[in-house]
Amino acid sequence: MTTEQIISIVIFLITMTAIMTERVHRTVAAITGAILLIVTHILTIETSISYVDMNTIGVLVGMMLFVAVVKNSGIFEYIAIKSAKIAKGKPVNIMIIFILITTILSAFLDNVTTVLLIGPMTIAITRILKINPVPFLITQIMASNIGGTATLIGDPPNIMIGSAANLGFTDFILNTGIPVIFIIITAIIYFLILYKKQLAVDEENILKVMEMDENKAIKDKSLMIKSIILIVLVVIGFVFHSNLQMESCVIALLAAIIMLLIGKQDAEEIILGVEWSTILFFIGLFIVVGGLEETGVIDKLANLLVSATSGNMILTMIIILWASAIISSFLDNIPFVATLIPLILTMQQTGNIDVTPLWWALSLGACLGGNGTLIGASANVVLSSISNKNGYPITFKHYFKIGFPLMIISIIISSIYLLIRF
Template sequence: MHQEIIAILIFVVVIGAIITEKVHRTAAALAGVVLLLLFGILDVNSAIGYVDFNTIGVLVGMMLFVAVIKHSGLFEYISIKAAKLSHGDPWKIMVAFIVITAICSAFLDNVTTVLLMGPMTITLAKMMKIDPVPILLGQILASNIGGTMTMIGDPPNIMIGSAAGLTFADFLENTGVACVIGLVAMIFAMKFLYKKHLNADAEAVQEIMELDEKKAIVDPLLMKEAIVMIVLIIIAFMVHDKFGIESCAVALTAAAIMMVIGKQDIEEVVMDVEWPTILFFFGLFIVVGGMVETGVIKQLATMIMDLSGGHPIVMMLILLWASAILSAILDNIPFVATLIPLIIAMGKQGMDITPLWWAISLGACLGGNGTQIGASANVVLCGIAGKNGYPISFNEYTKVGFPMMILTVFIAMIFLLVRFAIL
């Protein structure tokens, strides 16, 4: 029992340090790892076992890939083109980037999507002399909403689909519909929050409208190679599971190819990787692993199940909100992995567990929008923003992300009630 308490205390202290920003989040996470090792809750081998190297591989691979292709002028080209098509209206750009991010995240890894979209947003914002933070926040929210739409958009959905025997079409009919409604609501909410803040500098817009986007292309050959590779990456991410290839292999292969054919300074490319972000994920996986190792996550899942008294609709609502709130601060993968066998066991006892699958899918995936550490895309894009001179603090993110998470989960709740309690 004392190990469980220590694991909880370490987790709480780490999260507290991240929230208060008294300590850099990477230092806080790594300090948590050290404490888990010193107290004997984990040894080195078990700690490493809790690191999701597939996620780490995707992060490193895509960061290296972006670090090479950015030298082509591709991001500047797209940014100028987007500004001219929108006639310099930041709000239209924001909506377009939100929709594109959501669609891409439905079929690609969320991290891959924001790593490609983020640099374009920052480049465009610098050109138009506007604050990119509102657009970046919109992209983070859209990436998690989009990832919830399909069976391949977010790891928990892949796990749920496999365990429950659900199809791609089943997800589109359930999580897809709920998320499209949620995305529309989120866009209107973002307009209410930021419409007055998105005012481009008139002189800057005029200058952009007069630019020739083709002149932004620094290396035409590298740009052509980058476009071809992006298309191949999208295809590979959509079909990799059918060939038994992990997503990290796709990202690292793309990075390796571009590093070979891109002919860029490799040391400069490697230095462009967000290593503090990589180390933060490394540490956070292990800190959450301490909670799994001591059985805290399993106890949480069992307690949530017991609260419903066995009523399917009540359990559906409890699972939806509990999954959302917990996924805002915990890695949703071990939590969902713990819930799956418990739900299957209830199904064997005769309960209709179909609503429960959709409840944990919508809750666990949408819950990632709640805080800055709720999902990988959040941490990555906030890291990119900070590196480019636009820091987004934990509290600044939470003021927007948490209400948006509540809004979309509330919409999901209404959808589930209409779908399973009324119809």
């Protein structure tokens, strides 16, 4: 290994350790790691910026601004109360309903957008019921990653894979969508067993929920109508963004700009409502992972995965599935997927073999692997930040104890599916 590779690995490990142990604020840890890569000349300012996924940052900023305006209409409180009343005020039913809503929305919206919409609703209703929202928020984080696995547009790795392998929306529904159904059913059972004792609530609080009038939660009817129209247009925009020849970040930022212009809200207040610490965390994390990519460490790792299988397609498929899942729990899955895509294409061209199973293994592993840790996916970081800001901290250790076992279960189900399918 070269000196540059060793330095980039050491900085990466120190940064990740600081984030995981939470002895240093994760944003401070990520930015420190990024600066150290520049100070040690592993990256220049220009190259470090090139590793920041501006599409992801754009979606984050755009949807945070969008949701900051929309929430002033009272729509989240309205949906929260309506959903809770449909669930008869019972926390178990509310959890299941919100998991299903999150899963379905994540299949057609960006995961971050979904949790930005669902998170405030959850906190609002759990406050009425006087129970801890953390179990609900954790289940929604995981549901968003599971739902995002099902479609071409649900998660950035799927968009990348679909483009490289010429796979369409239907291809993903028929291949990754099928195991997702079994995984979400298993996840619901897992959550209900895990959180059964924490979902007890006083009958008095249930009655309070049932007596509430959801219509009174609407603060600005005009803004609510505008919000609903824009939310529908955003969904359509995300589904057809490739046909419109627009990046998803353009859709998100355009929606934010329109809402800022027509929402008639205090722009200063809306801008301050963005989770800027989360944005800076992602920028730092992209650069830290970029250090590994710049020095060839990710390349070496990807080559090792492929060469270790000696061309056995089934073995390669399973190794890519599991390695993608484990690595994507701790690393951003976008650069990892970007590195593996050309390798799979090379195998197809030089070996003249059908690599279709490898695309689905990569998709399932990279997307579902995001559930493994609190930093495994964008949705995890965003929703945990919202929870922390509202006084309900979600620690790396607490999340890991719940998320990592579910991720392993998800990959076992995916392994069985792929072995039967191929």
